[in-house]
Amino acid sequence: MKSPNPNPPQICEDTMLPIITTFAWVPPFARGFVRDIRARWACEEVGQPYDVVLIHNAKTPEHRCYQPFGQVPTYRDDEVEIFESGAIVLRIAERAGQLIPADPAARIRAIQWLVAALNSVEPFVMAIAVNDIFEADRDWSKARHAKVAEDLQARLHDLEAALGDTEWIDGDVFTVGDLMLVSVLGGLRGSQQLDSFPKLASYVERGEARPAHRKAMADQLALYAEPVAA
16 A cells, blocks of 8 residues: 655644645636636535645655646545545545435446546547647647547537436436536637537536536636735
8 A cells, every 4th residue: 555645735633624735826828727626616516615735846756645647636634635636526525425416326327427527528628728728839730620629529419419408417416427527628618619519518507607616716716816925
């Protein structure tokens, strides 16, 4: 078993609040898209207060001991210390007994859609972000855009068919599956990729209109409103 992190985030132990670790600063284009939004949103949905630890460099040995890939978010409570937004959202939901149905069949379907959001949808969303933003200056990025967009559109077509006319992905109850799907599709915010999919666009709009999401997003954006001292 891996040793505990020798340099855990410094917290006030008497609060016993979960800790979400995220970046102290990100460039303007990334604000509102950093994945700590998923953990923040889950906490807001279940009414769980939390603390935030800010890091300036995710690639340090200290943080890599906590998150081996040098990414954010990470999460810690009085029982666990974990990374990966999907695992974090599941932990928050299960700990609160909310966002995840008690019925075994409905429960596993909610988890199924959380996993699908990360494995079957997000790679296509990220592919176009990498091509059109992070690697836009590469010689081949313009030529590759059409194929990346085509692949994304095909996946969005399948997802909209699965959603159908339901309010949420598995019916009328909002679950961790919806939270993750809306979060992933939120990565297309500001693009025109959802223009051909009115049901999906409305689905994302419903999710992002939830008070818990609005609060989580406002808190993340407020973090970057003022420079953070080094």
